[in-house]
Amino acid sequence: MADLGLEINANYLAVRGVDLAERVLIDRRIGFDSVQAGASRAVGELTRLAGEAITELERAGTRLAGIGVAVPGIVDVPSGTVRYAPNLLWQDVPIAEGRLLRGSDGFSGEIGHIPVDPYGQTCGCGRSGCLETKIGLATAVRAAAPDMAGTSRDPEEQARVLLQRVEAGHPQALAGLDEIGRWLGIGISIAVNMLNPGTTVLGGYFATVAPYVVPTAMRELRSRAIAGEAAICPITASAFGFTADLLEAAAQRSTHYEHLDQLALEHLLGI
Numbered sequence: 001m002a003d004l005g006l007e008i009n010a011n012y013l014a015v016r017g018v019d020l021a022e023r024v025l026i027d028r029r030i031g032f033d034s035v036q037a038g039a040s041r042a043v044g045e046l047t048r049l050a051g052e053a054i055t056e057l058e059r060a061g062t063r064l065a066g067i068g069v070a071v072p073g074i075v076d077v078p079s080g081t082v083r084y085a086p087n088l089l090w091q092d093v094p095i096a097e098g099r100l101l102r103g104s105d106g107f108s109g110e111i112g113h114i115p116v117d118p119y120g121q122t123c124g125c126g127r128s129g130c131l132e133t134k135i136g137l138a139t140a141v142r143a144a145a146p147d148m149a150g151t152s153r154d155p156e157e158q159a160r161v162l163l164q165r166v167e168a169g170h171p172q173a174l175a176g177l178d179e180i181g182r183w184l185g186i187g188i189s190i191a192v193n194m195l196n197p198g199t200t201v202l203g204g205y206f207a208t209v210a211p212y213v214v215p216t217a218m219r220e221l222r223s224r225a226i227a228g229e230a231a232i233c234p235i236t237a238s239a240f241g242f243t244a245d246l247l248e249a250a251a252q253r254s255t256h257y258e259h260l261d262q263l264a265l266e267h268l269l270g271i
C-alpha cells in the first residue's frame with residue numbers, strides 16, 4: 001500500500017509515492033509554469049504525472065491507499081476546491097472533484113480483455129480475441145521480429161530489439177509495429193468513447209516503441225472517436241518507461257508483463 005502526494009507550485013509540479021513504512025517509491029518533480037499555464041492545464045499535467053505514478057505502483061504490486069494534493073493557497077477541504085491561490089493566480093478551482101473509477105466491485109479497467117475479434121486467437125485469460133492478443137508484447141514480437149518469438153528473453157530486452165529494428169528501418173519490424181499501432185488505436189478508441197479521458201499514458205514496451213506506434217494509433221483513434229476532435233486525447237509514453245528505478249525490486253514481477261494493464265487510462269482527476 002502506498003500514498004501518493006501531489007504538489008502544485010508556481011514553477012514546478014511534483015509527485016511522491018510513499019509506502020506505509022515511509023519508504024519513498026516515487027519522487028518526481030518537473031519544472032512547470034503553473035501561473036502561465038493556468039489551472040486547467042496545470043491540473044491536467046499533474047493528472048498525467050499522477051496517472052503514470054499509479055501505473056508504476058500497480059505494476060510493482062503496490063496498491064494505492066490514497067492521494068493528497070498540496071496547493072499553496074486557501075482550500076475548501078469538504079468540496080476539494082482551491083478558493084484562492086495568490087502565487088498561482090487561481091480562484092475557485094475544483095481540484096478534487098475527479099475520482100478513480102474502480103467499478104462497483106473494483107474490477108474495472110480490464111481494457112486488455114475487451115473482445116475485439118470474437119473469432120481471434122485464444123487469450124491468456126482463456127477467452128478469444130481479447131485486445132491483448134492483438135497488441136501484447138508477444139504479438140508484437142511475432143509480427144515484427146518473429147525470429148525472437150518463443151525465446152525467453154527479458155521483455156525489456158525484447159522491446160529494445162524491436163526499437164533497434166524499427167530505427168534501422170527493418171521493413172518487417174515497421175509493418176509489424178504499424179499493425180500493433182492500429183489495434184492500439186482501436187482499443188484506445190473504445191476507452192475514449194466510453195470514458196473520455198484527458199490523456200492516455202502508455203507504459204511497458206509501448207513506452208519504448210511509442211514513436212512507431214502512436215502516430216498510427218492516433219490516426220485510428222481520430223477515425224473512431226464518436227465525439228470527433230473534441231474527444232481526442234493525446235497518447236503519450238510514460239516518463240517512467242520500462243526501466244524505472246523504483247521497479248528494480250519488482251523486476252521479477254515486471255518481466256512477466258505482457259498485458260494491456262500497462263496502458264493506463266488517466267481517469268484520476270480529469271475525466
Ligand SMILES: [Zn+2]
Nearest residue numbers: 113123125130
Ligand atoms: Zn483475455
